[in-house]
Amino acid sequence: MNWLKYSSPQSFYPLAGRMVPWFMGVSVVLGLIGLYIALFAAPTDFQQGDAYRIIFIHVPAAWMSMLIYLVMAFWAGIGLAFNTRLSSMMAHALAPTGALMTFIALWTGAFWGRPTWGAWWVWDARLTSELILFFLYLGYLSLVAAIDDPRRADKASAVLALVGAINVPIIYFSVKWWNTLHQGSSVSITRAPSMASIMLAGMLVMVFAFWAYSIAASLMRLRCEILERERNAGWVRETRR
Amino acid sequence: MAATAAAACGAVVARDLLIAARRRSDVLTTFFFFVIVVSLFPLGVGPEPDTLREIAPGVVWVSALLAAMLSLARMFGADYADGTLEQVVLTAQPLTLLVLSKVLAHWLTTGLPLVLMAPLLGLQFDLPGDALVVLMIALLVGTPALSLIGAVGAALTLGVRGGGALTALLVLPLYVPVLVFGAGAVTASATAMGSVGHLSLLGAMSLVALVFAPWATAMALRISLE
Numbered sequence: 432m433n434w435l436k437y438s439s440p441q442s443f444y445p446l447a448g449r450m451v452p453w454f455m456g457v458s459v460v461l462g463l464i465g466l467y468i469a470l471f472a473a474p475t476d477f478q479q480g481d482a483y484r485i486i487f488i489h490v491p492a493a494w495m496s497m498l499i500y501l502v503m504a505f506w507a508g509i510g511l512a513f514n515t516r517l518s519s520m521m522a523h524a525l526a527p528t529g530a531l532m533t534f535i536a537l538w539t540g541a542f543w544g545r546p547t548w549g550a551w552w553v554w555d556a557r558l559t560s561e562l563i564l565f566f567l568y569l570g571y572l573s574l575v576a577a578i579d580d581p582r583r584a585d586k587a588s589a590v591l592a593l594v595g596a597i598n599v600p601i602i603y604f605s606v607k608w609w610n611t612l613h614q615g616s617s618v619s620i621t622r623a624p625s626m627a628s629i630m631l632a633g634m635l636v637m638v639f640a641f642w643a644y645s646i647a648a649s650l651m652r653l654r655c656e657i658l659e660r661e662r663n664a665g666w667v668r669e670t671r672r
Numbered sequence: 673m674a675a676t677a678a679a680a681c682g683a684v685v686a687r688d689l690l691i692a693a694r695r696r697s698d699v700l701t702t703f704f705f706f707v708i709v710v711s712l713f714p715l716g717v718g719p720e721p722d723t724l725r726e727i728a729p730g731v732v733w734v735s736a737l738l739a740a741m742l743s744l745a746r747m748f749g750a751d752y753a754d755g756t757l758e759q760v761v762l763t764a765q766p767l768t769l770l771v772l773s774k775v776l777a778h779w780l781t782t783g784l785p786l787v788l789m790a791p792l793l794g795l796q797f798d799l800p801g802d803a804l805v806v807l808m809i810a811l812l813v814g815t816p817a818l819s820l821i822g823a824v825g826a827a828l829t830l831g832v833r834g835g836g837a838l839t840a841l842l843v844l845p846l847y848v849p850v851l852v853f854g855a856g857a858v859t860a861s862a863t864a865m866g867s868v869g870h871l872s873l874l875g876a877m878s879l880v881a882l883v884f885a886p887w888a889t890a891m892a893l894r895i896s897l898e
Contacts, residue, residue, distance in 0.1 A: 563845050566841070569841060570841045570842040570845060573838055573841055573842075574828060574829070574838065574842060577829070577832045577833050577838050578832055579833075582898075583896070583898060586898075587896070590824070590828060590891055590892050590895065591824075591828060591842060593888070594821075594824055594846065594884075594888055595845075595846070597884065598846050598849070601849050601877070601880075602845075602849055605848065605849035605852045605853060605873075606848070606852065608852075608856075609852040609856060
């Protein structure tokens with residue numbers, strides 16, 4: 432089977448359309464199971480009380496936010512190297528979901544930090560690098576929005592995504608050293624007591640639910656993007672009938 | 673070939689420096705922007721010497737970041753507007769080297785003045801003598817990275833709507849590591865730790881930027897001029 436066939440927007444459009452309901456369905460089912468485990472099955476933490484339950488949303492969102500940036504940079508790089516339109520559209524389609532995940536991670540982190548650390552915001556290395564990751568997403572999205580010519584937007588944003596991807600680890604370690612050099616970090620997620628297996632199971636289910644949601648949402652956005660870009664192509668007119 | 677490339681690079685640097693010398697106000701605006709921003713902080717924070725000494729490294733570095741960022745539009749802007757940039761891209765010389773020359777000229781006209789001015793501003797913040805030396809060295813090692821990384825942002829936003837604010841959004845997050853270690857070096861010099869580690873990392877960042885940034889900038893310029 433020739434997979435490269437699906438690198439053309441025309442043949443990927445119906446494939447994406449068939450994939451979206453499946454991923455969305457998986458996301459909803461896993462999400463319900465995960466939320467049931469998170470809210471009812473998992474026991475109350477003896478140190479943090481019920482406040483810890485936000486991690487069932489927080490951890491998957493933080494995980495996705497970083498992963499999506501790398502996937503986005505990957506597709507942007509492919510688009511730049513091979514001049515494939517679909518790869519660049521894929522990168523554009525991923526960015527809003529990634530920004531959303533970063534925002535959710537920051538927001539839920541604040542909700543968790545208030546009862547646990549006693550502060551909405553702490554300049555911890557993870558929080559700070561997540562915030563900067565959010566800024567990187569915003570920069571990418573505004574660059575794409577600011578350039579009218581789609582092909583130029585593709586390439587310019589690809590260069591930015593790649594530069595950002597090189598910088599993400601540098602930023603993470605610099606912020607980590609910055610904090611530890613200033614003072615011993617007063618709060619740490621890694622020192623939290625090890626999790627009960629039911630909690631871990633709930634979290635993994637939620638992670639897969641977030642994966643499925645991200646894929647479904649990005650594919651839906653990709654379909655819109657394809658239609659918008661190819662609106663003058665014959666096959667789009669036929670689809671519209 | 674190597675000789676002609678070197679000659680072309682020299683010509684680019686000489687031309688940009690000449691333009692800067694003829695339009696002195698452009699260079700001075702950035703410079704005084706830096707001075708004014710640094711001087712505003714004591715007015716906002718209060719004149720206690722202890723507080724000022726503590727915030728001085730961060731204030732000077734953040735102001736340097738902003739000044740470097742504001743001057744980015746000048747790096748390619750005028751050349752893009754009058755078509756010179758297109759000719760530069762079309763020459764037979766490697767574009768990465770020509771870009772590097774433009775970045776060098778930019779640093780000489782914006783980065784270097786900040787380095788020279790920083791000790792005087794540090795005095796306003798009651799920094800001790802050895803901290804002033806470290807501040808100067810840190811700026812000397814770190815500001816090239818600001819010009820290099822900034823060049824990528826400047827090239828990407830050429831002729832784009834909302835250029836200036838957009839450049840800030842693209843470039844400032846990428847400046848974070850330089851800020852962390854630049855300001856950290858001065859703070860660390862007051863402790864037993866010393867500032868060598870910070871300065872080495874700052875130098876490493878400038879070198880990494882020196883390798884990747886001209887290449888990315890050249891690519892971005894080609895995209896912008898397509």
